[in-house]
Amino acid sequence: xxxxxxxxxxxxxxxxxxxxxxxxxxxxxxxxxxxxxxxxxxxxxxxxxxxxxxxxxxxxxxxxx
Amino acid sequence: xxxxxxxxxxxxxxxxxxxxxxxxxxxxxxxxxxxxxxxxxxxxxxxxxxxxxxxxxxxxxxxxxxxxxxxxxxxxxxxxxxxxxxxxxxxxxxxxxxxxxxxxxxxxxxxxxxxxxxxxxxxxxxxxxxxxxxxxxxxxxxxxxxxxxxxxxxxxxxxxxxxxxxxxxxxxxxxxxxxxxxxxxxxxxxxxxxxxxxxxxxxxxxxxxxxxxxxxxxxxxxxxxxxxxxxxxxxxxxxxxxxxxxxxxxxxxxxxxxxxxxxxxxxxxxxxxxxxxxxxxxxxxxxxxxxxxxxxxxxxxxxxxxxxxxxxxxxxxxxxxxxxxxxxxxxxxxxxxxxxxxxxxxxxxxxxxxxxxxxxxxxxxxxxxxxxxxxxxxxxxxxxxxxxxxxxxxxxxxxxxxxxxxxxxxxxxxxxxxxxxxxxxxxxxxxxxxxxxxxxxxxxxxxxxxxxxxxxxxxxxxxxxxxxxxxxxxxxxxxxxxxxxxxxxxxxxxxxxxxxxxxxxxxxxxxxxxxxxxxxxxxxxxxxxxxxxxxxxxxxxxxxxxxxxxxxxxxxxxxxxxxxxxxxxxxxxxxxxxxxxxxxxxxxxxxxxxxxxxxxxxxxxxxxxxxxxxxxxxxxxxxxxxxxxxxxxxxxxxxxxxxxxxxxxxxxxxxxxxxxxxxxxx
Numbered sequence: 199x200x201x202x203x204x205x206x207x208x209x210x211x212x213x214x215x216x217x218x219x220x221x222x223x224x225x226x227x228x229x230x231x232x233x234x235x236x237x238x239x240x241x242x243x244x245x246x247x248x249x250x251x252x253x254x255x256x257x258x259x260x261x262x263x
Numbered sequence: 264x265x266x267x268x269x270x271x272x273x274x275x276x277x278x279x280x281x282x283x284x285x286x287x288x289x290x291x292x293x294x295x296x297x298x299x300x301x302x303x304x305x306x307x308x309x310x311x312x313x314x315x316x317x318x319x320x321x322x323x324x325x326x327x328x329x330x331x332x333x334x335x336x337x338x339x340x341x342x343x344x345x346x347x348x349x350x351x352x353x354x355x356x357x358x359x360x361x362x363x364x365x366x367x368x369x370x371x372x373x374x375x376x377x378x379x380x381x382x383x384x385x386x387x388x389x390x391x392x393x394x395x396x397x398x399x400x401x402x403x404x405x406x407x408x409x410x411x412x413x414x415x416x417x418x419x420x421x422x423x424x425x426x427x428x429x430x431x432x433x434x435x436x437x438x439x440x441x442x443x444x445x446x447x448x449x450x451x452x453x454x455x456x457x458x459x460x461x462x463x464x465x466x467x468x469x470x471x472x473x474x475x476x477x478x479x480x481x482x483x484x485x486x487x488x489x490x491x492x493x494x495x496x497x498x499x500x501x502x503x504x505x506x507x508x509x510x511x512x513x514x515x516x517x518x519x520x521x522x523x524x525x526x527x528x529x530x531x532x533x534x535x536x537x538x539x540x541x542x543x544x545x546x547x548x549x550x551x552x553x554x555x556x557x558x559x560x561x562x563x564x565x566x567x568x569x570x571x572x573x574x575x576x577x578x579x580x581x582x583x584x585x586x587x588x589x590x591x592x593x594x595x596x597x598x599x600x601x602x603x604x605x606x607x608x609x610x611x612x613x614x615x616x617x618x619x620x621x622x623x624x625x626x627x628x629x630x631x632x633x634x635x636x637x638x639x640x641x642x643x644x645x646x647x648x649x650x651x652x653x654x655x656x657x658x659x660x661x662x663x664x665x666x667x668x669x670x671x672x673x674x675x676x677x678x679x680x681x682x683x684x685x686x687x688x689x690x691x692x693x694x695x696x697x698x699x700x701x702x703x704x705x706x707x708x709x710x711x712x713x714x715x716x717x718x719x720x721x722x723x724x725x726x727x728x729x730x731x732x733x734x735x736x737x738x739x740x741x742x743x744x745x746x747x748x749x750x751x752x753x754x755x756x757x758x759x760x761x762x763x764x765x766x767x768x769x770x771x772x773x774x775x776x777x778x779x780x781x782x783x784x785x786x787x788x789x790x791x792x793x794x795x796x797x798x799x800x801x802x803x804x805x806x807x808x809x810x811x812x813x814x815x816x817x818x819x820x821x822x823x824x825x826x827x828x829x830x831x832x833x834x835x836x837x838x839x840x841x842x843x844x845x846x847x848x849x850x851x852x853x854x855x856x857x858x859x860x861x862x863x864x865x866x867x868x869x870x871x872x873x874x875x876x877x878x879x880x881x882x883x884x885x886x887x888x889x890x891x892x893x894x895x896x897x898x899x900x901x902x903x904x905x906x907x908x909x910x911x912x913x914x915x916x917x918x919x920x921x922x923x924x925x926x927x928x929x
Binding site for chain 2: 207217238261262
């Protein structure tokens with residue numbers, strides 16, 4: 199995947215945030231995307247699932263404070 | 264990082280005992296950007312595709328055969344080297360990417376304690392990668408390669424005519440094969456980053472929903488909802504097991520059917536030969552029966568051969584009889600004339616009037632007529648006409664004619680010549696039958712018949728399984744909707760009362776909605792970009808000025824648009840190839856870092872003008888252009904003039920023996 203399509207992917211996600219969940223953290227979406235992109239071709243489904251789960255748990259922890 | 268930073272360039276390829284290349288062979292790729300084209304010439308069956316496979320095997324560990332089927336590893340080493348006991352096979356690729364220098368080396372050799380290699384498992388493969396002179400750990404090599412040249416992307420820079428033709432499938436709505444190619448295209452374009460993200464969030468959401476149900480079951484008022492939730496969850500799990508099993512069955516059935524299709528296709532020539540054999544056997548039967556009939560006739564003719572010996576004498580006799588018949592005929596005529604005159608004279612005497620005009624005849628004339636009558640009667644008495652003889656003569660002439668007409672000798676000669684020609688043809692046909700029977704001996708036509716029946720049955724099973732799969736998917740969707748509704752019912756309305764599971768659910772539902780909505784948005788943006796880039800490439804390569812560009816469909820298939828932006832329904836094989844190359848250019852630009860394009864036999868269906876356009880365009884669209892061609896595809900200076908200034912190197916594949924080729928600089 200080139201930087202060009204990466205840009206399109208990020209743009210698509212951020213447009214969707216504005217449209218369907220404007221109060222959602224764009225940074226969180228970009229971090230999830232980064233995990234997915236890093237693992238796109240290695241076929242390690244468990245690694246990306248675990249990494250995203252940890253990310254979400256940390257985010258909720260931060261929200262609870 | 265800019266696109267330029269990501270550029271990939273091949274430096275060299277060195278192979279040892281790879282397919283027809285016995286011993287060491289190597290190619291240096293041109294590194295100069297202004298002269299970035301490498302052409303390797305080679306006749307058919309010399310090893311052009313093997314060079315493409317060497318690069319593929321070096322990077323990804325496999326080589327393609329016909330129908331894009333992977334060639335078993337044990338069949339890749341050079342057969343002559345193997346006979347000499349040298350089983351080691353190597354592909355070493357030096358390249359640069361993102362500013363780093365790489366040295367990739369894949370080696371295959373027999374496993375210890377394996378004396379005779381019979382299957383892929385008898386071979387062990389080692390992969391080494393050095394980056395800027397330092398070794399990359401084995402478990403990180405694949406990841407390193409994926410950073411700049413993932414295997415899934417290879418179809419856009421390592422391809423041959425067969426792979427190009429695959430893109431035509433994308434235009435067939437509902438084609439299974441087209442769907443698989445579409446999935447591969449989407450992998451390259453990065454769609455899975457969003458679909459996988461959606462899937463991962465959904466799984467985290469489910470875990471949180473389960474946790475919420477456990478918590479709800481402990482609360483009296485939510486107990487029944489939690490119970491229903493558990494029931495739906497159990498149902499969903501069971502449906503998913505069914506779905507997975509159906510998917511596996513469908514995949515296996517499909518693979519089995521495709522394998523049988525290939526087997527049956529191989530048998531096509533056998534069928535042609537079987538048809539020839541049947542036709543030869545029918546002809547053999549026909550000639551056999553002709554020979555029998557002619558032999559019987561010949562026997563009869565031999566019995567009548569005496570007639571031919573009598574022919575000269577019979578001819579003389581017939582001539583004499585014809586003379587006699589003529590005389591007899593003239594006598595018969597004379598006889599009839601006298602009889603007629605007597606009849607007229609008698610009538611005139613009796614009526615004393617002219618029998619013709621009725622005028623009364625005077626006494627003098629009557630007397631004279633009486634004297635004439637006496638004279639005629641006397642002449643008739645003297646006349647000798649043998650009527651019986653006349654009839655006999657006619658019968659004799661007819662009989663002799665019949666004997667003379669059926670000349671046995673002539674017919675016998677014709678018959679002998681025809682019999683000899685039949686026997687020659689029969690012997691030729693029998694030879695053909697023997698050869699075909701020998702060729703067909705190893706094929707079981709009954710087995711083929713069984714394979715065909717099995718293939719048809721598998722095809723029916725595929726349809727049934729597809730339908731069941733669709734029904735199960737629909738049930739899963741419904742159950743998931745139900746689960747989501749129950750999950751919402753279990754959540755307290757006030758945020759302050761929400762549990763951690765509830766908060767995770769709320770967050771994941773939002774993230775899921777974002778990923779779900781962005782997938783189609785991303786696809787739509789990508790298609791727009793691919794369509795634009797492919798159209799630009801197409802306009803550079805097509806010779807038809809009336810075409811305005813290309814239109815992309817749901818499957819990423821491309822249709823040509825005419826000047827009025829109407830779709831061109833029929834296109835030539837050459838146009839198909841240009842469209843496929845344009846799609847590759849469009850996808851390549853959208854889907855990967857700038858890199859080399861390596862094409863095997865790419866000009867098979869193109870005319871000179873299209874070849875020139877492509878040759879002019881491709882070196883500008885890639886870091887390097889590598890083409891494996893035969894002389895029929897590119898005709899020396901006639902075609903190469905267009906890119907003479909871009910050619911960095913030329914090689915030629917030469918045959919030493921049918922299983923040993925070498926590469927030489929041209």
